Amino acid sequence: IAGITxxxxxxxxxxGRRMTLRCTQDMRHNAMYWYRQDLGLGLRLIHYSNxxxxxxxxxxxxxxxxxRANTDDFPLTLASAVPSQTSVYFxxxxxxxxxxxxxxxxxxTVL
Amino acid sequence: GQNIDxxxxxTATEGAIVQINCTYQTSGFNGLFWYQQHAGEAPTFLSYNxxxxxxxxxxxxxxxxxxxxxxxxxxxxxxxxxxASYLCAVMDSxxxxxxxxxxxxxIKP
Numbered sequence: 001i002a003g004i005t006x007x008x009x010x011x012x013x014x015x016g017r018r019m020t021l022r023c024t025q026d027m028r029h030n031a032m033y034w035y036r037q038d039l040g041l042g043l044r045l046i047h048y049s050n051x052x053x054x055x056x057x058x059x060x061x062x063x064x065x066x067x068r069a070n071t072d073d074f075p076l077t078l079a080s081a082v083p084s085q086t087s088v089y090f091x092x093x094x095x096x097x098x099x100x101x102x103x104x105x106x107x108x109t110v111l
Numbered sequence: 112g113q114n115i116d117x118x119x120x121x122t123a124t125e126g127a128i129v130q131i132n133c134t135y136q137t138s139g140f141n142g143l144f145w146y147q148q149h150a151g152e153a154p155t156f157l158s159y160n161x162x163x164x165x166x167x168x169x170x171x172x173x174x175x176x177x178x179x180x181x182x183x184x185x186x187x188x189x190x191x192x193x194x195a196s197y198l199c200a201v202m203d204s205x206x207x208x209x210x211x212x213x214x215x216x217x218i219k220p
Contacts, residue, residue: 042115042198042210043154058207090153097141097206102153
């Protein structure tokens, strides 16, 4: 692994189903982030973690949860997916309060 | 509220120069970032400004005026591969990035 990986690459999901998006980094970065990107809008922060064991809410946290059990992994869970959660999801990491490096993204469609 | 404004779309000619502007109003300022994003790909870091002035990095330069809440990204000697979206983001007082919607740059031969 080099950098940040995300899985799956894309997913079609029925409304009401539970889904976990995976994110793993091998750079030993302290901070990790989850964003969603929708056409015509800037990246919007869902949740973040400044260090392993801590998490915080971003701009649009409703309907999403995260955990940070260790430095490398930062999964994002949709407990009960709704069509408005159709989006491209990006995971990012940074050594601290500076440049963020992004994973390749997960394209999620909720029907 | 916090706001980042940049043009939605710009068109330029291969070999020319283009300037992409970004204005911002945020709660606090801890630096301004420019990212490049090709269609269907992840954003990649281009530049970071925290002090006023011009930062040059090869064909790309970025300028910041904190008193005016203004930045621009200057791309010289445009190449077809520069066709992409360019994202402006400001780090606020909580060290969170606030993102503009991005400027789609179309390069014509």
